[in-house]
Amino acid sequence: MPGVGTKTPRLGMVIDLKRCYGCYACVTACKTENFTPPGVFWARVLKGETGEYPNTVRQALPVLCFQCEDPSCMTVCPTGATYQEDDGVVRVDRNKCIGCNYCKMACPYGARYMVEKWESYFPDGLPLSEYEEYAKNRWEEKSGVGVSTKCDFCFERRENGMEPACVRACPANARIFGDLDDPDSEPSILIRDNGGYVLNPEHGNKPKVYYLPTR
Amino acid sequence: MDTKNFRKKALLQKDWHWEIAIYLFLGGVGAGAYVTGAISSFLGWTDMARWGVLVSFPALAIGLLFLVAHLGNPLRTYLAASKAGTSWISRGVIFFSVFMLVAIIHIIGTLWVELSGTIVLALSVIGIIFALGTMVYTGALLSASKGIPFWRSGIMPILFMFSALATGLAATVVFVYFFGSTPFLAGIAPVVALIAAALILGEAVVVLFFLHAAYRLPESRDSAVTATKKGSFIVGDVLLGLLVPLALMLYVGFGNAGGNTGTLMVIAGILVIIGGLLLRYMVLSVGMITTMYASGFEFKLQNKPEPKSPIGLVPPGNV
Numbered sequence: 350m351p352g353v354g355t356k357t358p359r360l361g362m363v364i365d366l367k368r369c370y371g372c373y374a375c376v377t378a379c380k381t382e383n384f385t386p387p388g389v390f391w392a393r394v395l396k397g398e399t400g401e402y403p404n405t406v407r408q409a410l411p412v413l414c415f416q417c418e419d420p421s422c423m424t425v426c427p428t429g430a431t432y433q434e435d436d437g438v439v440r441v442d443r444n445k446c447i448g449c450n451y452c453k454m455a456c457p458y459g460a461r462y463m464v465e466k467w468e469s470y471f472p473d474g475l476p477l478s479e480y481e482e483y484a485k486n487r488w489e490e491k492s493g494v495g496v497s498t499k500c501d502f503c504f505e506r507r508e509n510g511m512e513p514a515c516v517r518a519c520p521a522n523a524r525i526f527g528d529l530d531d532p533d534s535e536p537s538i539l540i541r542d543n544g545g546y547v548l549n550p551e552h553g554n555k556p557k558v559y560y561l562p563t564r
Numbered sequence: 565m566d567t568k569n570f571r572k573k574a575l576l577q578k579d580w581h582w583e584i585a586i587y588l589f590l591g592g593v594g595a596g597a598y599v600t601g602a603i604s605s606f607l608g609w610t611d612m613a614r615w616g617v618l619v620s621f622p623a624l625a626i627g628l629l630f631l632v633a634h635l636g637n638p639l640r641t642y643l644a645a646s647k648a649g650t651s652w653i654s655r656g657v658i659f660f661s662v663f664m665l666v667a668i669i670h671i672i673g674t675l676w677v678e679l680s681g682t683i684v685l686a687l688s689v690i691g692i693i694f695a696l697g698t699m700v701y702t703g704a705l706l707s708a709s710k711g712i713p714f715w716r717s718g719i720m721p722i723l724f725m726f727s728a729l730a731t732g733l734a735a736t737v738v739f740v741y742f743f744g745s746t747p748f749l750a751g752i753a754p755v756v757a758l759i760a761a762a763l764i765l766g767e768a769v770v771v772l773f774f775l776h777a778a779y780r781l782p783e784s785r786d787s788a789v790t791a792t793k794k795g796s797f798i799v800g801d802v803l804l805g806l807l808v809p810l811a812l813m814l815y816v817g818f819g820n821a822g823g824n825t826g827t828l829m830v831i832a833g834i835l836v837i838i839g840g841l842l843l844r845y846m847v848l849s850v851g852m853i854t855t856m857y858a859s860g861f862e863f864k865l866q867n868k869p870e871p872k873s874p875i876g877l878v879p880p881g882n883v
Contacts, residue, residue: 366859397861408861421710427653428643447644448636450579451653454709457854459865463579463636495636548856552710563859 357435358528360502361557362516363536363545364411367564368523371396371409378518379413382503383492384484387470389462391500392515408563411523413515414439414460414500415547415556422452422461422499430497437557438502446496453497457552463497464488502526529557574786574852575865577712583634585844588702589731590627591660592724592840594620595695596732598667602688602695604736609752611744616736617674620695621667623735624660652708656701663694699728712851714787719774720847726767731840733760734809734833741830748826757829758817761810764836768806771843783855790850797846805839808832 371394379385379392395410420439423431430445431452453461467485469477477485492498503513511517516524527534532541536559539545545559601616632638645661648654670687673679679687703721710716737756741748749756778788791797809832815821816828856863 395856395863395865397858397863399861406861408859410856410858410861410863412856412863424650425652425708427645427647427651427657428640429646430643445640445643446637447640449644449653450636451651451705451709453579454577454706454711454715454851457710458856459575459711459853465636497636548858549854552854554710560858563861 356530359530359557360416360436360438360507361527361529361536361559362413362502362513363525363527363539363559363561365523365525365539365543365561366408366410367561368521369394369409369411369519370521371411372520374518374520375411375413375515375524378514379500382506382514384487385462385492385498386464386484386488387468389464389498391460391462391498410560411515412458412460412548413558414502415458415554415558416502418555418557419553421455421457421552421554422497425451425455427451438504439499440501440504441497441499443493443496446493448495448497450497457549457554458556461497461499464492464494467494574855576849577851577853580634580848580851582845582848583630585841585848587627587631587634588705588724588848589841589844590623590630591698591702592728592844593731593735593837594623594627594667595663595698596728596730597623597736598663598670598695598732599692599729600733600736602692605684605688609749609756611740611749612736612752612756614674615739615744616732617667617670619732619735619739621664621671624664624667624698628660628664652701652705656698656705659694659697659701663691663698666691666694696725699725702728706847706851709851711853713781713783713854714778714851715847716784717774717777719770719777723767723770723774723843726763726770727840727843730760730763730767731837733763734836734840737829738833738837741826741833749829753825753829754817754819757813757825757832760829760832760836761813761817764806764810764813768802768810771802771806784852787850787852790852791846794846794850796842800842801839801846804835805842806836809835809839 373394375392376390376394383391385391392411392413395412397408397410398405400406416438418437420431423433423439427449428445428447430442431439432442433439448463450463453463467488469481506513512526516526525536525539527536529537531537539561540559543561545561547556547559597616598620601613601620604616605613632641635641645654645657648658666687670691673684700721703724706715707717707720775788775791778784812828812832816825821828853865
C-alpha cells in the first residue's frame with residue numbers, strides 16, 4: 350500500500366480512458382465516502398464528443414483534484430490555508446480559509462468547491478433522515494461550511510491503509526493509485542509504457558493524475 | 565452538418581458576482597479620485613484637490629464592506645495578508661490598507677488638522693504610489709486566475725487602471741459640481757474635460773484591445789462573444805459609459821459649451837461612473853471556466869442540470 354514505507358511517496362493516479370465507460374461509480378463512491386452535499390463533486394465524470402456525423406465518438410473523462418505539484422490554488426491562497434502534504438497531496442486547512450473563492454478561480458481543472466450553506470438532497474421542509482443528519486455533521490466537522498473544499502485522495506482512508514474510494518469502486522479498474530516516485534509501481538509502469546499524459550499541461554501546474562490514451 | 569451549433573458553452577463562473585464587481589469598481593473610484601485630488605493639489609486646483617481626496621476614503625471603505633460581506637468566513641479577514649509573496653489578494657490587502665491609511669490621514673489634514681506642506685506632499689506621493697498599486701491590483705487579481713481564461717490577460721491591469729482613473733476623475737468632478745465652491749471649476753473646466761476625454765478614449769481603446777485579444781484566443785472566445793452580446797455592456801458601458809461622455813467631454817473641452825459646461829460635465833461624469841461599474845460587472849459575469857482536452861476530445865464543465873425527478877434529486881455527472 351502506498352504511503353506506508355520508509356520514504357515519503359509522491360502519490361498520484363493513473364486513469365485509463367480505454368477502460369472507463371462512464372458509469373459514475375467513482376462519483377457515487379466519492380459522495381458516499383465524503384458526504385459531499387448537492388452540487389459538490391470532488392470526483393466527477395465529464396462527457397465529450399468528437400468527429401462529424403455519422404462518425405462521432407463519445408468519451409467519458411473522470412476528473413478529480415489532480416494534486417498538482419505546482420498548484421495554482423496554493424499560489425493564490427491569501428492565507429496559506431491551502432497547503433501540500435509531504436506526499437504531495439494538496440489539502441485545505443479549514444481553520445485558516447476565509448472563503449474568498451480565489452482558489453476556485455485559479456484552478457484550471459475546476460476541482461474546488463465551496464458550500465455556503467449545507468443543503469439536503471431532498472426538498473425543503475422534510476425532516477432530515479438519520480443518514481442525512483450524520484452526513485451533515487460529518488461534513489460540518491471535516492470540511493466545513495463557508496470554506497473551500499477539495500478532494501484529498503481520501504485522506505482518512507489512506508491513513509487506515511486503504512485506497513481512495515473512487516479507485517476502490519471503479520468496476521473497470523480504470524483507476525490505478527500509487528507512488529509516482531517508485532519506478533516499479535503500477536502507475537509509473539503504466540505511464541511509462543502506455544504514453545500517460547496530463548490534462549492541459551500548458552497551465553504549468555504539473556498535475557499528478559495521468560491519463561492513458563483512449564485507443 | 566454544421567457541428568458548431570452543437571458546441572457546448574463552458575461553465576460561467578458564479579462565485580464572484582456583483583459584490584466583487586462593486587468592490588473592484590469602488591476600489592478603482594477611490595484610487596482614481598485620490599490620484600485626481602493629489603495631482604490637482606500640485607496644480608493648485610483647490611476644489612478638485614479637496615474633493616478628490618474626500619471621495620477616496622469613503623469609496624474604499626464601502627468597497628471593502630462589499631468584499632468582506634462576500635467572504636465565506638468574514639471574521640478571518642485579518643489572515644488575508646499572510647501570503648504576499650504569491651497571492652494577489654494578500655498584496656491587494658497590503659496596498660489597500662496602506663492606501664486607506666494614507667487617505668484617511670490626508671482627509672483629517674484637509675478637514676480638521678492643519679498639516680505642513682511637506683507632510684501633505686509626502687502623503688500625496690505615498691498615496692499616489694499605493695493608489696496606482698491598488699488600481700493595478702484590482703486587475704492583476706483577475707489576471708492571475710488560471711481557471712478563467714477570459715481574465716488571464718495582461719491587459720486586465722491596464723484596463724482597470726484606465727477605468728479607475730476615468731471614474732475617479734468623474735467622481736471628483738461630480739462632487740465638485742454639487743458641493744464645491746461656485747463658480748464650477750472656474751477657468752479650468754476645458755482642461756479637466758480634455759484630461760477626462762483622454763482617459764475615456766484610452767479606456768475605450770484598451771477595452772477594444774482586451775476584447776479583441778480575448779476573441780483571438782480559442783479558450784476565451786466564448787466569453788468575448790458573450791460580452792459583446794450583453795446589452796448592459798454594449799449600451800451601458802460602451803455607448804453610454806464611453807462614447808457619449810467622450811463626445812460631451814470633447815465638446816466642453818473645445819470651449820463650445822458656454823453656460824452648460826457644468827451640466828454637461830456632470831452628465832458625462834455620472835455616465836462614466838455607471839459605465840465603470842458595468843465594465844467590472846461584465847468582466848466578472850462572462851468569465852468561463854477552462855476547457856479540458858484529452859485524446860482529441862474537448863471536455864467542458866457544464867452548468868448544473870435542472871432537477872428532473874419530482875423529489876429533487878440531481879443526476880450526477882456533467883456538473
